[in-house]
Structure formats: structure tokens, C-alpha cells
Amino acid sequence: MKLHGSMEIRENELYIGGVGCRQIASEYKTPVYVFDEQLIIDNCREYRKYFKAEENGNRVAYAGKAFLPSYMCRLMKEEKMCLDVVSGGELYTAYKSGFPMENVFFHGNNKTREEVEMGVAYGVGKFVVDNFYELDMLEEICERENKVQEIYFRITPGIEAHTHEYIKTGQIDSKFGFALVNGDYYNAIEKLKEYDRVKLVGIHAHIGSQIFDIDPFLDEVDVMMNLVKETKEKYGIELTDVDLGGGIGVYYTDEDKPKAIKDFCEAIIERTEKTCSEIGIDVPKLVIEPGRSVVANAGSTLYTIGSIKEIKDVRVYVSVDGGMTDNIRPSLYHAGYECSIVNKMNSNTDNKVTIAGKCCESGDILISNVAVSEIESGDTLITTSTGAYGYSMSSNYNKIPKPAVVAVKDGKITPVCRRQTFDDLMELEL
Numbered sequence: 546m547k548l549h550g551s552m553e554i555r556e557n558e559l560y561i562g563g564v565g566c567r568q569i570a571s572e573y574k575t576p577v578y579v580f581d582e583q584l585i586i587d588n589c590r591e592y593r594k595y596f597k598a599e600e601n602g603n604r605v606a607y608a609g610k611a612f613l614p615s616y617m618c619r620l621m622k623e624e625k626m627c628l629d630v631v632s633g634g635e636l637y638t639a640y641k642s643g644f645p646m647e648n649v650f651f652h653g654n655n656k657t658r659e660e661v662e663m664g665v666a667y668g669v670g671k672f673v674v675d676n677f678y679e680l681d682m683l684e685e686i687c688e689r690e691n692k693v694q695e696i697y698f699r700i701t702p703g704i705e706a707h708t709h710e711y712i713k714t715g716q717i718d719s720k721f722g723f724a725l726v727n728g729d730y731y732n733a734i735e736k737l738k739e740y741d742r743v744k745l746v747g748i749h750a751h752i753g754s755q756i757f758d759i760d761p762f763l764d765e766v767d768v769m770m771n772l773v774k775e776t777k778e779k780y781g782i783e784l785t786d787v788d789l790g791g792g793i794g795v796y797y798t799d800e801d802k803p804k805a806i807k808d809f810c811e812a813i814i815e816r817t818e819k820t821c822s823e824i825g826i827d828v829p830k831l832v833i834e835p836g837r838s839v840v841a842n843a844g845s846t847l848y849t850i851g852s853i854k855e856i857k858d859v860r861v862y863v864s865v866d867g868g869m870t871d872n873i874r875p876s877l878y879h880a881g882y883e884c885s886i887v888n889k890m891n892s893n894t895d896n897k898v899t900i901a902g903k904c905c906e907s908g909d910i911l912i913s914n915v916a917v918s919e920i921e922s923g924d925t926l927i928t929t930s931t932g933a934y935g936y937s938m939s940s941n942y943n944k945i946p947k948p949a950v951v952a953v954k955d956g957k958i959t960p961v962c963r964r965q966t967f968d969d970l971m972e973l974e975l
């Protein structure tokens with residue numbers, strides 16, 4: 546198992562942020578998500594530095610869909626990050642946490658009237674407008690509220706990225722954005738002539754998630770810069786901002802070969818400058834929206850092992866006290882993970898087992914055929930890289946309460962979210 550960020554082994558036991566994993570498990574019970582705060586901070590600083598946030602005024606917007614308790618909103622504010630939100634719930638969390646609303650990008654392919662009204666009332670920096678329905682509604686609400694709203698158009702650039710079918714977004718057949726091929730982007734620009742409350746200042750695209758190859762991002766840069774030029778020439782509209790979305794892949798298992806944040810940012814900036822100079826336009830302000838690459842490796846999940854079932858000549862099922870309710874990604878995307886027993890870090894064997902969850906679904910398998918040390922019931926198992934799309938996609942299937950979340954740094958544990966109780970699960974019932 547690869548050690549990320551501040552992880553270290555002391556006398557055969559795994560420590561994160563200077564805290565022993567057994568201590569966390571015993572104080573907070575299991576399952577529990579553990580976040581390495583310093584690693585989140587380091588990732589944000591790396592992004593801001595190499596994306597030239599200070600130097601060029603480019604912006605790095607953390608994609609809150611990956612993990613957004615108010616703890617993250619506060620941390621992102623401290624780290625001078627912007628925020629990408631996609632729903633009223635995320636927007637509300639940011640607002641209540643005191644996140645500066647002018648640094649919020651409001652996404653979503655079907656924002657409701659209530660959400661659009663909320664965004665306008667809170668004063669979000671940019672609406673990333675996805676479709677004609679939203680554009681009309683936003684103009685009408687801004688007119689009523691006597692406000693002017695800066696917007697980006699989300700476009701579908703027609704770029705195929707190599708990633709799981711469910712997390713591709715940039716291809717032509719997509720529910721997101723105004724397509725270029727069918728002329729919808731140009732029709733949307735024409736529509737702006739009738740409107741004076743929405744002000745188009747930029748374009749946005751997002752080609753998918755968990756992408757390792759930089760080339761599709763560079764193709765995206767070219768499409769976007771050419772569109773900036775065309776929009777100016779055809780319509781006289783000066784687009785000052787280009788938002789390239791998120792999607793940079795991370796390490797889950799040794800099959801994944803991610804690019805360093807530095808290399809990714811430098812390649813994007815270099816290509817933008819080159820293309821802009823070739824086609825003769827000013828370099829716009831760039832925005833990127835990383836989610837996974839900010840928090841995935843910083844998060845881990847601790848479980849307690851219960852039943853161990855050996856089916857001779859077939860498989861050994863090792864069941865934990867969580868599963869698809871706290872990590873849906875293996876069932877949904879066949880995502881791979883690594884694991885270890887937290888107090889047997891130096892004693893791995895070749896014995897292969899399958900780590901199963903406790904849900905009433907045969908597909909509730911967290912990791913298949915993984916080699917771990919000798920396992921006993923009661924051991925604490927860690928799965929790493931669960932920081933992105935783990936807690937945020939968790940559910941109460943089988944009426945299983947959501948785990949607690951803690952952050953660790955410099956030997957201290959900070960509670961982030963409390964564990965749900967059975968009473969919480971009945972709270973909505975009338």
C-alpha cells in the first residue's frame with residue numbers, strides 16, 4: 546500500500562498527521578474517514594503556485610462535489626481557493642461557512658428556479674450557464690432583482706477523454722452544456738442580444754474525471770482559445786475568462802500513473818500562451834476546477850473487520866463494518882483501492898482476500914483479491930485514497946448511519962462531521 550502525504554509507519558503501526566490509526570478508531574469508532582489536512586493544504590498551494598494564481602490572476606476553484614463539509618469551505622477560504630458548487634445544498638454550505646460568494650462558480654445542468662434565485666441573492670461570482678432554460682430564467686430573475694450577473698457558457702467541446710464511461714463529459718453526446726457542433730453555443734450568444742442582465746465574460750468546459758493523459762486537456766485549450774477568437778470576431782464579445790474544468794487523475798492503485806500537479810499546470814499554461822500567440826489573441830484569465838486531485842489521497846477510511854469467511858478453493862471474504870454506503874465507487878465504477886491492517890504494516894503476506902461490505906448486495910465488494918497481512922476479526926483495516934467522492938456520495942442504504950469524519954494534523958485530531966445516529970435516520974419521518 547502506497548503511503549500518501551503525512552502517512553508514516555511507527556513500530557508497525559500506521560500514523561497519519563502524527564496520530565496513530567488505532568487511536569482514531571478507538572476514539573471515533575469505525576467506519577471513520579480520516580483526512581490529512583496538511584496534504585490538502587499542500588495540494589492547494591501547489592495548484593495556486595504552478596497555475597500562477599498570484600502571478601497571472603488565474604484561479605483555482607476546488608470542486609466541492611468531491612467533499613464539502615463546512616470544514617473544507619473554511620480551509621479553501623484560508624488557502625485562497627475559489628469554489629465550484631453544483632447545487633443549492635453546496636451553495637448553502639459555502640454561504641453558511643462564510644465562504645466569499647464572489648469566489649464561487651455555480652455549475653449544474655438543471656439548476657432549479659429556487660437554486661438560481663439563491664445564487665442571485667447570495668451574489669455568486671459566476672453562474673456557469675448550461676442551457677437555454679437556465680439562461681432565460683436567470684435573465685428574468687436578475688431583471689426582477691435589479692441585478693447584473695456575470696456568466697460563463699458551459700460548452701461541450703467534443704473531446705473524448707479516456708476514462709470510465711460514467712465520468713466522461715466532454716464528448717458531443719452529453720447532457721452537459723451548449724454543443725458547438727449543432728450551433729447551440731452560437732444560438733445562445735444570439736439570444737444575449739435580447740438580454741441586458743446577464744453578462745457573458747467567459748466560457749467553461751469539463752472533459753471528464755480521473756484522466757491521466759494531458760493531451761485531451763491541451764486539445765481542450767486549443768478549442769477554447771479558438772472559440773474566444775471566433776466569439777470576438779463574429780460577435781464583438783470579449784471573453785476575458787476561460788475555465789477548463791477539473792478532471793486530473795490520481796493514484797488509487799499501482800495501475801494508476803498520475804501526472805504531478807506541477808506538470809499538469811505548466812503544460813496547460815504553456816499551451817495556452819503558445820496557442821494564443823499563434824492565433825493572435827490576448828491570453829485570457831484561466832480557471833481550473835480540481836476536486837479529486839485536491840482531496841482523494843488526503844482521505845482514508847478505517848473499518849473494523851468482522852466476519853472472515855473462507856470458501857475453500859474459491860475465495861476468502863473479509864467483511865468490514867461499512868461498504869458501498871461509505872464508498873460506492875467500487876460498485877459504481879469498478880474503482881480499485883489499496884488497503885492494509887493498520888497495526889501490521891510491515892507484515893504483508895501473499896494471501897489474497899476479498900474485502901466485502903455489510904450491505905445486502907452481492908456487488909458490495911470494496912476490494913477483490915488483495916494481498917494483506919494475517920487478518921483477524923477485530924483488526925482495523927484502512928482503505929486509502931477515499932477522500933474524493935467517498936463521503937460526498939455516501940448513502941443510508943440499509944439504514945446504515947453515515948460515518949464520522951475527522952481531520953488530523955501535527956498530532957491532533959479535529960472532528961469534522963459527527964457520526965449519524967439511528968435517530969438521525971428517522972428524523973425526516975412524519
Ligand SMILES: Cc1ncc(COP(=O)(O)O)c(C=O)c1O
Nearest residue numbers: 608751754791792834835836837
Ligand atoms: C464541471 C466540473 N468541474 C470540476 C469537476 C471536478 O473533477 P475532478 O474531481 O475530476 O477534478 C467535475 C467533476 O467531474 C465537474 O463536472
Ligand SMILES: N[C@@H](CCCC[NH3+])C(=O)O
Nearest residue numbers: 610712754755874933934
Ligand atoms: N463521482 C465520480 C466523478 C464524477 C465527477 C463529477 N463530474 C467519481 O467518483 O469518480
